[in-house]
Amino acid sequence: xxxxxxxxxxxxxxxxxxxxxxWMDPSxxxxxxxxxxxxxxxxQEILQLPNPRQWNPQDPDWKLPPDFKRIILNxxxxxxxxxxxxxxxxxxxxxxxxxxxxxxxxxxxGDPKNMPVMRAELLRSVYRRYFTVGGRLWGxxxxxxxxxxxxxxxxYYYFYQCSECRRCSVYCxxxxxxxxxxxxxxxLLNLVGCTTEWxxxxxxxxxxxxxxxxxxxxxxxxxxxxxQDDIKALTGIDVNVPINKKGAEILFVTPSADFFASPAWFxxxxxxxxxxxxxxxxxxxxxxxxxxxxxxxxxxELAKSLNAKIYAEAERLKxxxxxxxxxxxxxxxxxQYMDTFNGPPSFLEEPVSPITGTKFDNARSTKMVHIxxxxxxxxxxxxxxxxxGRNDKWKVTFHDSCNPARAMGLFEEPRYIINNTCNQFYExxxxxxxxxxxxxxxxxxxxxxxxxxxxxxxxxxxANAVQYVREKHxxxxxxxxxxxxxxxxxxxxEYWVPGVETAGVHExxxxxxxxxxxxxxxxxxxxxxxxxNTLSEGGQHxx
Amino acid sequence: MSLAAKILYPLAMVTLLVLLSLLxxxxxxxxxxxxVVIPYLALTCFFxxxxxxxxxxxxxxxPFNIPTTCGQQASLDWVKSDKIESPCCNWGIAGRMALEILxxxxxxxxxxxxxxxxxxxxxxxxxxxxxxxxxxxxxxxxILIRHLRLFxxxxxxxxxxxxxxxxxxxxxxxxxxxxxxxxLAAVSYLVLxxxxxxxxxxxxxxxxxxxxxxxxxxxxxGILMRSFFKVDLVAVxxxxxxxxxxxxxxxxxxxxPFYIHLLLISVLVAYFPFSKMMHAAGILLSPTRNARxxxxxxxxxxxxxxxxxxxxxxxxxxxxRQPMIKAGIPIEKNNLPAEQ
Numbered sequence: 001x002x003x004x005x006x007x008x009x010x011x012x013x014x015x016x017x018x019x020x021x022x023w024m025d026p027s028x029x030x031x032x033x034x035x036x037x038x039x040x041x042x043x044q045e046i047l048q049l050p051n052p053r054q055w056n057p058q059d060p061d062w063k064l065p066p067d068f069k070r071i072i073l074n075x076x077x078x079x080x081x082x083x084x085x086x087x088x089x090x091x092x093x094x095x096x097x098x099x100x101x102x103x104x105x106x107x108x109x110g111d112p113k114n115m116p117v118m119r120a121e122l123l124r125s126v127y128r129r130y131f132t133v134g135g136r137l138w139g140x141x142x143x144x145x146x147x148x149x150x151x152x153x154x155x156y157y158y159f160y161q162c163s164e165c166r167r168c169s170v171y172c173x174x175x176x177x178x179x180x181x182x183x184x185x186x187x188l189l190n191l192v193g194c195t196t197e198w199x200x201x202x203x204x205x206x207x208x209x210x211x212x213x214x215x216x217x218x219x220x221x222x223x224x225x226x227x228q229d230d231i232k233a234l235t236g237i238d239v240n241v242p243i244n245k246k247g248a249e250i251l252f253v254t255p256s257a258d259f260f261a262s263p264a265w266f267x268x269x270x271x272x273x274x275x276x277x278x279x280x281x282x283x284x285x286x287x288x289x290x291x292x293x294x295x296x297x298x299x300x301e302l303a304k305s306l307n308a309k310i311y312a313e314a315e316r317l318k319x320x321x322x323x324x325x326x327x328x329x330x331x332x333x334x335x336q337y338m339d340t341f342n343g344p345p346s347f348l349e350e351p352v353s354p355i356t357g358t359k360f361d362n363a364r365s366t367k368m369v370h371i372x373x374x375x376x377x378x379x380x381x382x383x384x385x386x387x388x389g390r391n392d393k394w395k396v397t398f399h400d401s402c403n404p405a406r407a408m409g410l411f412e413e414p415r416y417i418i419n420n421t422c423n424q425f426y427e428x429x430x431x432x433x434x435x436x437x438x439x440x441x442x443x444x445x446x447x448x449x450x451x452x453x454x455x456x457x458x459x460x461x462x463a464n465a466v467q468y469v470r471e472k473h474x475x476x477x478x479x480x481x482x483x484x485x486x487x488x489x490x491x492x493x494e495y496w497v498p499g500v501e502t503a504g505v506h507e508x509x510x511x512x513x514x515x516x517x518x519x520x521x522x523x524x525x526x527x528x529x530x531x532x533n534t535l536s537e538g539g540q541h542x543x
Numbered sequence: 544m545s546l547a548a549k550i551l552y553p554l555a556m557v558t559l560l561v562l563l564s565l566l567x568x569x570x571x572x573x574x575x576x577x578x579v580v581i582p583y584l585a586l587t588c589f590f591x592x593x594x595x596x597x598x599x600x601x602x603x604x605x606p607f608n609i610p611t612t613c614g615q616q617a618s619l620d621w622v623k624s625d626k627i628e629s630p631c632c633n634w635g636i637a638g639r640m641a642l643e644i645l646x647x648x649x650x651x652x653x654x655x656x657x658x659x660x661x662x663x664x665x666x667x668x669x670x671x672x673x674x675x676x677x678x679x680x681x682x683x684x685x686i687l688i689r690h691l692r693l694f695x696x697x698x699x700x701x702x703x704x705x706x707x708x709x710x711x712x713x714x715x716x717x718x719x720x721x722x723x724x725x726x727l728a729a730v731s732y733l734v735l736x737x738x739x740x741x742x743x744x745x746x747x748x749x750x751x752x753x754x755x756x757x758x759x760x761x762x763x764x765g766i767l768m769r770s771f772f773k774v775d776l777v778a779v780x781x782x783x784x785x786x787x788x789x790x791x792x793x794x795x796x797x798x799x800p801f802y803i804h805l806l807l808i809s810v811l812v813a814y815f816p817f818s819k820m821m822h823a824a825g826i827l828l829s830p831t832r833n834a835r836x837x838x839x840x841x842x843x844x845x846x847x848x849x850x851x852x853x854x855x856x857x858x859x860x861x862x863x864r865q866p867m868i869k870a871g872i873p874i875e876k877n878n879l880p881a882e883q
Binding site: 009012013014016017018019022023024048080081082083084085086087088091092093094095096097098100101102107112115117118121132133134138140141142143166169170171172173174175176177180207208209210216217218221222243244245246286287300301302304305308309312313316334335336337339340341343344358360361362363364365366368373376377380405406407408409410411412413416429431432435436460461464465467468 | 544545548549552596599600601602603604605606607608609611612613614615616617618619621622623624625628629643647649650652653654655656658661662663664665666672676740741742743744745746747748749750751817818819821822825826828829830831832836837838839840841842843844845847848849851852853854855856859860862863866867869870871872873874875
């Protein structure tokens with residue numbers, strides 16, 4: 001990666017000085033490391049996307065369809081009529097600037113067009129020109145710009161430098177949500193065939209194989225079997241991993257990165273150990289083998305299409321309800337979109353924990369429960385024996401992932417699990433956690449390696465807060481509940497804060513969980529030796 | 544668009560309005576136009592425009608339930624949920640909206656990002672914008688209520704009470720209103736902030752300056768005519784009552800300062816529905832603030848929920864049946880040509 005050559009000290013020397021040019025002149029330079037590659041033709045065709053073609057953002061000519069202007073303006077009109085959020089948020093911004101320093105991409109880059117208000121103005125200026133009286137009458141004086149190819153290029157650049165994390169919307173006095181702006185901006189770009197490989201590729205994989213990495217069913221089974229082997233080696237216990245099992249009580253859906261990628265793999269081991277220990281009657285599905293929904297980063301239609309598999313599979317397998325693993329935007333979709341997209345799931349029952357009898361009343365309509373809600377309930381009901389000491393090598397901090405934080409409000413459950421599985425937990429500064437949390441910098445389809453500089457810059461504010469607790473408390477582990485976090489933090493932290501590892505909350509649970517009949521644990525889930533007094537069998541009761 | 548142009552055009556426009564008011568000196572007919580015709584047109588424009596904008600917003604549906612959750616969700620019984628910042632009932636929404644509208648809750652969170660030394664980012668509280676905005680809007684409300692005394696006979700009581708409280712600091716004669724100075728200071732702060740802060744200067748449009756300059760001119764002309772260039776208040780009230788009872792009659796000798804004030808207000812009011820000032824109504828419709836965080840409890844319905852192409856399980860199994868059989872994964876159909 002070319003961008004690795006930039007030293008952290010250099011990258012942190014960010015210039016927030018006044019920009020030299022007025023923003024209304026569209027200008028964008030596609031520098032290596034700061035943009036995502038275009039989707040290859042093959043994947044555009046699998047998903048039957050409009051105006052498919054082979055192209056490259058660095059090309060001077062993007063081969064836009066000849067009537068691209070009409071396509072975009074019609075697309076805007078259609079969305080203005082379908083989304084109150086979008087129409088309202090194009091209209092009511094007063095440019096107070098409260099959001100201007102809240103975006104992690106702005107903080108990490110100093111690029112003024114990464115201020116949330118500016119990102120929206122890139123669209124608003126075109127909206128004003130074609131849809132408002134003032135813009136038509138006054139032109140530039142009225143803040144209006146004509147639509148041309150340069151504007152499209154600018155949109156592509158900046159709507160793929162927004163991770164739809166909604167942090168700015170927390171601070172906006174009217175709740176203007178840049179996520180809505182970016183989503184619509186990307187939908188408009190889709191209409192003229194401008195999409196990125198890292199969104200369309202995983203989405204087309206999910207469409208065909210059920211998961212974003214494109215693992216076929218037999219490979220998924222093999223992968224789960226190796227997790228079984230690892231657990232056997234560690235605990236001496238044979239855990240059962242049912243796949244596509246009809247009549248199971250619960251369908252478990254988790255992001256597919258858990259099936260192969262480190263450190264998500266250790267989270268998967270944690271799930272399997274937990275389900276075995278409590279004797280859960282559940283099943284994985286190979287058809288609905290992806291919790292994450294890359295369609296969300298593309299369009300509402302594609303998000304709905306990919307999400308449809310979860311309910312379809314729940315119905316086919318005749319389960320009672322659905323349990324979902326640790327993931328960020330997956331939970332945005334499940335919590336705020338799934339029931340609307342593909343519900344109501346009348347074939348399911350209101351979720352009840354078969355172990356504790358707790359009714360998950362908060363999921364009574366969607367009928368899908370977050371694994372942290374499920375596990376926190378188990379711990380609170382005293383159903384798990386936990387040895388916190390087995391996590392004593394970790395000084396843990398917790399990263400609130402954007403979507404579970406700001407689109408769900410899942411703050412306490414993961415913290416409760418961490419506090420019951422670890423002895424040393426330290427929070428990052430309050431302006432950087434909970435609803436004010438910073439994105440990892442790689443969310444919403446910004447995760448490909450060719451985009452590394454944007455990712456490192458966008459992740460800088462988070463890494464900086466981690467560095468603070470590392471210096472103050474010696475923190476060496478960042479716990480999180482998001483698959484993109486687990487993929488993006490290892491390189492990010494290695495760059496900015498070497499010595500801090502990344503783990504899912506259920507990896508910590510897997511370490512601490514005392515399983516019936518387990519052999520003396522010599523190592524943690526990573527295969528690294530346990531230290532000192534934590535070797536004792538049984539250990540202390542965690543609750 | 545240069546910064547000078549962004550500022551000078553709105554400034555020129557406000558100046559032009561002041562000069563236009565001089566036309567009232569031409570004669571009684573001109574006075575009638577400025578005192579009656581223009582205000583009627585402005586009010587018509589305001590009400591029609593306001594309703595039109597709100598109706599247009601309301602016509603677009605809210606396809607998804609997208610509250611921004613700023614507190615713990617309601618989940619397990621023993622986990623304390625945040626009823627206001629993550630509301631799941633209508634009382635919670637009422638509380639959240641009230642805090643937002645009356646106290647600018649979200650703006651109160653504002654922080655200021657700073658680089659300290661080489662490698663430390665800190666986010667200190669920055670409440671100046673919150674304070675300035677709150678001072679401006681509350682003063683504006685109080686001033687509007689005070690003005691009701693000119694439109695009511697017998698006088699609307701609360702208007703008198705508020706005037707009495709507002710005028711408590713009678714340092715000079717006639718009664719000086721506290722809110723006059725607060726609003727002057729607050730609007731000046733908002734203008735200066737746009738000019739001084741590099742980030743805010745960069746994002747500001749000519750229309751942002753226009754709104755501020757208009758308001759500032761209204762405030763200044765109001766204060767001047769009250770304390771320095773006295774106008775005939777009895778005549779002003781006579782005009783106000785005649786206008787709102789639709790029996791317009793213009794008393795003679797009200798004085799130029801009043802017509803300046805009135806024309807500026809008329810333009811401000813007429814411009815309101817076409818401007819960002821519509822945030823006043825927009826906030827109530829904002830889906831990230833006025834929605835309950837209950838989307839897994841109660842299904843939210845999207846009126847245009849469009850059908851989409853899906854890849855069915857049957858299609859999936861058709862592609863992967865052989866390897867699934869080999870791997871011992873249960874399948875639905877066993878007797879298809881693909882296997883023979």
